[in-house]
Amino acid sequence: MSRWTRHARLLRICWRAAVAGEMEYRLNFVSNVVLSTFWMAWAAAGASVYFRFTGAVAGWTHAEVLVVIGLFFALNGIRQALLQPNLERMTDYVRRGTLDFLLTKPFDAQLLVSLRHIRVNNLLDPVLGIALATAGMALSGRGVSLAALAAFLLLLACAILLMYALTVVLMALSVVLVAADELDRVSFAFVELSRFPVDLYRNPVQAVLTVVPVAFLTTYPAAALLGRLDAYLLLVAPVVTAGAVVVATAAWRRALRSYAGASA
DSSP states (O other): OOHHHHHHHHHHHHHHHHHHHHGGGHHHHHHHHHHHHHHHHHHHHHHGGGGSSOSEETTEEHHHHHHHHHHHHHHHHHIIIIIHHHHHHHHHHHHHTHHHHHHTSSSOHHHHHHHSOOOGGGTTHHHHHHHHHHHHHHHHTOOOOHHHHHHHHHHHHHHHHHHHHHHHHHHHHHHHHSOOTTTHHHHHHHHHTTSSOGGGSOTTHHHHHHHTTGGGTTHHHHHHHTTOOOTTHHHHHHHHHHHHHHHHHHHHHHHHHTOOOTTO
16 A cells, blocks of 8 residues: 555545544534525625626626635635644644654654544535636636636645645644644635735735735636636746645644654
8 A cells, every 4th residue: 555545545534533523513514504605695795896886896807706706715615624623723732742642653744733634514615615606607708618627727726735835834833832822813814815806906915915825826716717817827836836835844844853742
């Protein structure tokens, strides 16, 4: 059995246990779906205010902005379901010595700590977000070519990996700082800034959000789906993402080298 196959198998076992535990409270799952649907509909309706007296803002129509908002809810759902539950536990791992136990496992510590838990209540949020993005595409009247779909999927994968890289960096900070209970708010703020196309922000904010890179989360994937993406970004996005993952992994390993254990 290869190393990555073993990792995938262990993660599947962890996720199955998490799903079994959380599905004991099915009403929570249903209520969260209803609440998520409400907030998504509210956001879509609220965006229409900007287009009451104009057909486009910064080159984006209402339907195109709905695509961005839908992708925002999809990515935020992935963050809440897969990344946030693990980030929230990180400080407790360090304080209680659980991290010592996890580090002794014959498994990649970074993957085990960052992907071990999932939050079932948010598993349908990405589906709802993609549904809104699909509705926005239909309202825009734009067709989707295979090339545009392939570019969109590439950039969407880059967006997910960028969120993961940020989570790993924040986990590394948790190891170093210990008393860092609210670091998950940084992750939320990072994704929250991508709720609307970065073109709607004025400079220098727009430039900052492009460099950070918030624009890679929703604006560029939406532009790819709408067929309005600059082709060079298909090369830039994977490079930026790979760099972010490398930096995050290096930060995690450096944090572990300075970690003395719970007994220190």
